Amino acid sequence: MNGFDLTILTFLTQHAFSAGLMTKTIKAIAGFYTFKGLVFIPILCWIWFKPHQHGEWDREVVIATLASGLLALVLGRLLAHYLPFRVRPIYNPDLHLHFPATEGEHELRFWSSFPSDHAMMWMSVATGIFLVSCRVGILAILYTAIFICAPRVYLGLHYPTDVIAGALIGVVVTYVMTSDFVRRPLAAPILRWIDKRPGLGYAMAFVLCFELVTQLDEVRILAQSVSKVVGHS
Structure with missing residues (x-):
């Protein structure tokens, strides 16, 4: 453990955000997709559709x-x-630091x-x-x-x-x-393909953005489940 990491972790756990409401807010921000990728996708859509x-x-x-x-x-x-x-x-x-309990932390x-x-x-x-x-x-x-x-x-x-x-x-x-x-x-061939098939192109873009927001978590869970089933068969 280097001094840089230890100093910041000690400050955050012992001196900062000690209020219960603040800790619950930070947990929500860290856990909800809404506060992560869902913020960026509308910005990328704005860039895509704004006048070039x-x-x-x-x-x-x-x-x-x-x-x-x-x-x-x-x-x-x-x-x-x-x-x-x-x-x-x-x-x-x-x-020797106390961190707030986090849902799903056992998975990590x-x-x-x-x-x-x-x-x-x-x-x-x-x-x-x-x-x-x-x-x-x-x-x-x-x-x-x-x-x-x-x-x-x-x-x-x-x-x-x-x-x-x-x-x-x-x-x-x-x-x-x-x-x-x-x-x-x-990008060039993808743009040409979207111009020819905009319906399918934007449908696939929606799926891609969804997976980006969720960080492929469901894909990972599905792959792990399939792997366990195959392993036990």
């Missing part, structure tokens, strides 16, 4: 941003699986804390928004830091360095995915 000042560039960035978010989520979970295991603060007895006991897939995914999306609109993007980045990353640190689900590293990786993923040599070959 840069031709198809805005829409290309939206496609690359959606791809970046999903890629960051998958990459985050792969890194957590293959990197050395890091126990989450809430399960680390060496910290065997998930490595590093890096934060929440920080990777939503900072990736916020970065894509920033590339189109600096003002809206700055708000999106601040929202990610305050309402997505910070609550998970306060609840003991991540160390500060988990979310910082995750956020930086998310930014890099979007930077690469929105670069000309990746964005254009990825």
Whole structure:
């Protein structure tokens, strides 16, 4: 445990947000999809449908941003699986800190804390928004830091360095995915396909946005259930 993480965790658990109502509010913010991805999807829709000042560039960035978010989520979970295991603060007895109990926290006991897939995914999306609109993007980045990353640190689900590293990786993923040599070959055929089949295209976009908001949680649960059934058969 480094001093940076310990100092912030000690401050949050012993000096900040001690009121019960504040703790319940933070739990709700951390647990509800409404306070996470559902905030960003309307912004991406606004970018998609607003009058184009840069031709198809805005829409290309939206496609690359959606791809970046999903890629960051998958990459985050792969890194957590293959990197050395890091126990989450809430399960680390060496910290001697008391964290608020969180619903469903038992499911995370065997998930490595590093890096934060929440920080990777939503900072990736916020970065894509920033590339189109600096003002809206700055708000999106601040929202990610305050309402997505910070609550998970306060609840003991991540160390500060988990979310910082995750956020930086998310930014890099979007930077690469929105670069000309990746964005254009990825987005151009998708845009042409949507122009030809807008009904099917927007229907699939809705499903993709839904999975982005829920962070593929139901897909993961379904895959785990199928794996258990196959394993016992």
